[in-house]
Amino acid sequence: MKSIHLISPDWTRDDLVQETNRVFDVCDGCRRCFNLCPSFNTLLDRIDEYESDVSRLTAPDYEQVEKECYYCKLCYNHCPYTPPHDYGIDFPRLMAAWKKQRVKEQGASWRDRLLIKTDLIGKLGGLTTSLTNRVLSTRWIRTLLEPILGLHRDRRVLAFSRENFPAWWRTRGPTLQPAVAKHKVVLFPSCMVNYQAVDIGKATVQVLVKNNVEVVVPEGQRCCSMPSFDLGDTETMVQTATHHLRLFLPYLQQGYDLVVPTPSCSLMFKREYPYLVPTRDMTLLAERTFDVCEYLIRLKKDGALSTEFKQTQQRIAYQVPCHLRDQNIGFKSKELMELTGATVELIEKCSGHDGSWGAKVEFFDRSMKIAQKAVRAVADCEPDLVASDCPLSALQLDQAGATNPANETRHPIQIVRDAYKLPS
Numbered sequence: 504m505k506s507i508h509l510i511s512p513d514w515t516r517d518d519l520v521q522e523t524n525r526v527f528d529v530c531d532g533c534r535r536c537f538n539l540c541p542s543f544n545t546l547l548d549r550i551d552e553y554e555s556d557v558s559r560l561t562a563p564d565y566e567q568v569e570k571e572c573y574y575c576k577l578c579y580n581h582c583p584y585t586p587p588h589d590y591g592i593d594f595p596r597l598m599a600a601w602k603k604q605r606v607k608e609q610g611a612s613w614r615d616r617l618l619i620k621t622d623l624i625g626k627l628g629g630l631t632t633s634l635t636n637r638v639l640s641t642r643w644i645r646t647l648l649e650p651i652l653g654l655h656r657d658r659r660v661l662a663f664s665r666e667n668f669p670a671w672w673r674t675r676g677p678t679l680q681p682a683v684a685k686h687k688v689v690l691f692p693s694c695m696v697n698y699q700a701v702d703i704g705k706a707t708v709q710v711l712v713k714n715n716v717e718v719v720v721p722e723g724q725r726c727c728s729m730p731s732f733d734l735g736d737t738e739t740m741v742q743t744a745t746h747h748l749r750l751f752l753p754y755l756q757q758g759y760d761l762v763v764p765t766p767s768c769s770l771m772f773k774r775e776y777p778y779l780v781p782t783r784d785m786t787l788l789a790e791r792t793f794d795v796c797e798y799l800i801r802l803k804k805d806g807a808l809s810t811e812f813k814q815t816q817q818r819i820a821y822q823v824p825c826h827l828r829d830q831n832i833g834f835k836s837k838e839l840m841e842l843t844g845a846t847v848e849l850i851e852k853c854s855g856h857d858g859s860w861g862a863k864v865e866f867f868d869r870s871m872k873i874a875q876k877a878v879r880a881v882a883d884c885e886p887d888l889v890a891s892d893c894p895l896s897a898l899q900l901d902q903a904g905a906t907n908p909a910n911e912t913r914h915p916i917q918i919v920r921d922a923y924k925l926p927s
Contacts, residue, residue: 507600509737510779519604523565524557526592529584531555536578540853541571541869542598543578569601571866573857574732575825576770596778603735611734614653618859619730619739625698628663636662655867659902661699661894668697668704672720679708684717685807688798689754691747691772693765694726700894702927706920707764707795713923714802714809719759723750727771730858737779744776748788755791764795764916766827766892767858773830794827795916796836796892803842812922814844820886821915822850822877822900824893825857836892836915843922848884852877854891856899874903881905890915 507514507522530536531550536543546568553559576595584590617624628635638644645656688711696704711718728736728743751761763769772792777785793801802808821837828851837847855873860866877900881889889905889912891897897912906912921927 507597509596509599509603509735510741514600516604516608519600520565523597523601524560526594526597527557527560529590529592530594531557533583535583536581536594539578539581540573540575540873542568545571565601566605569598569605572598573860573866574599574729575853575857576829577825577853580829580831599732599735601735602733603737606734606736612653614863615734618862619733619736621694621726621730625663625667625694629667629698632663632665649864653864654862655864658862658867659898660862661695661898663699664701666701668692668701669720669722671701671705672708676708676718676720679712680717681712681715683715685715686802687717687719687757687759688762689751689759690718690720691724691727691751691761691763691768692720693763693768695894696764700914703764703894703914703916706914706917706925706927707762709925710799710916710920710923711762711795713925714799714807716802719754721750721754727768729767729771729775733859740775741779744771744780744785747772747776748780748785751788752784755787759791760798761788761792762795762798763792764892764914765894766794766824766830769794770826770830794830794832794835794892796839796919797832799919800835800838803839808842809923810842812843812919813924815922817845817887818884819845819847819888819890819918820850820881820884820905821847822852822854822881822889822891822896822912824891824896825853827892836890840890840915840918843919845888845918847890848886850877850880850884852880854893854896854899854903856893856895858895861899870899871903874899878903878905888913888918890918 507519527546530546534547537547538544549560549564550557574595578594579585582592582594584592639660642656649656692704708718725743725746728740731739769792773789777789799808819840823834834849837849840847853873854877855861855870861870889900891900891912892914900906900912
């Protein structure tokens with residue numbers, strides 16, 4: 504049986520169906536991922552309807568299972584049959600292969616092609632910040648735009664910042680460097696931090712500098728290309744991975760580490776880039792990439808982290824984003840927040856936003872339903888604060904009712920910044 508690799512050009516639809524039926528047959532016998540996400544619920548329901556005969560699955564069945572997959576990757580860590588097991592199952596990449604096949608056969612809508620261009624959206628939204636934010640927050644306008652854009656009228660959107668992160672960095676970054684740098688990092692802020700969740704980028708720089716870390720932010724960075732998985736657009740992903748390798752490799756060779764404050768982006772550098780471009784240099788880039796809280800806990804283990812925190816007795820409900828869980832690094836953000844004196848309760852529930860998936864008309868209601876598991880878990884904690892490393896998870900938790908408008912979900916690095924009594 505032909506194996507399916509996303510960047511291999513020599514597999515056909517028949518090969519994909521054959522491999523998919525092999526995987527689905529294993530899923531039928533295991534069922535460990537039941538109720539993990541909409542894809543598995545649909546898949547197992549269909550298999551039951553066909554009395555466990557996966558050969559009876561139809562083209563619409565494959566397409567529904569694929570479209571309901573939002574690449575959270577929770578099933579990969581949940582599955583007992585991933586490589587190096589002989590079954591070699593990688594369900595998320597199998598779904599990405601189906602997305603690639605669907606776009607090849609049917610094309611992609613202009614909406615879906617636009618939504619993966621996050622750099623462009625950020626730059627356009629930032630040109631007229633006040634107007635853009637007003638349009639996005641005015642319900643009657645969103646109602647008119649819904650049938651045109653295909654984005655649900657009720658989906659909250661991260662507001663665009665008046666001053667984006669690159670502009671802030673150019674004016675403030677050079678003045679914030681430590682007098683004597685003991686460590687040095689190159690920062691990949693991400694699209695959302697660049698144009699919307701700018702304070703996360705500021706807090707990241709402040710906390711790193713507080714700990715005598717030199718920070719550089721090279722120009723020429725692009726979206727990490729995680730959104731391209733929505734279309735199985737491996738060509739763009741390979742181009743992006745290669746571009747970032749060329750950009751960051753000289754820094755790695757000078758002893759810099761790569762630090763990323765957003766989990767989806769750090770996951771791309773750590774897991775997806777080496778898969779898409781399997782070279783020694785790309786492996787080096789993956790090995791030297793760290794989530795920001797992961798990096799800070801690494802400093803702590805080396806005795807290099809400042810613990811000059813304003814101690815707090817706050818109770819924090821911390822929702823661990825799916826793409827951070829997939830990195831298998833433990834709960835570094837929890838460890839870091841606990842150093843401030845806070846009691847941190849772990850919420851291992853998907854928020855359900857999942858990139859642009861939860862913004863689309865056809866998936867919004869399901870997205871909000873998924874979020875309720877996390878909301879109930881937060882409510883059970885009775886927290887003073889809610890935290891999540893992912894800006895979209897934070898937005899989703901706020902919209903789903905986990906917080907109140909005066910106390911919205913925060914990134915752990917913002918909480919740590921405040922505990923250091925650094926200005927926000």
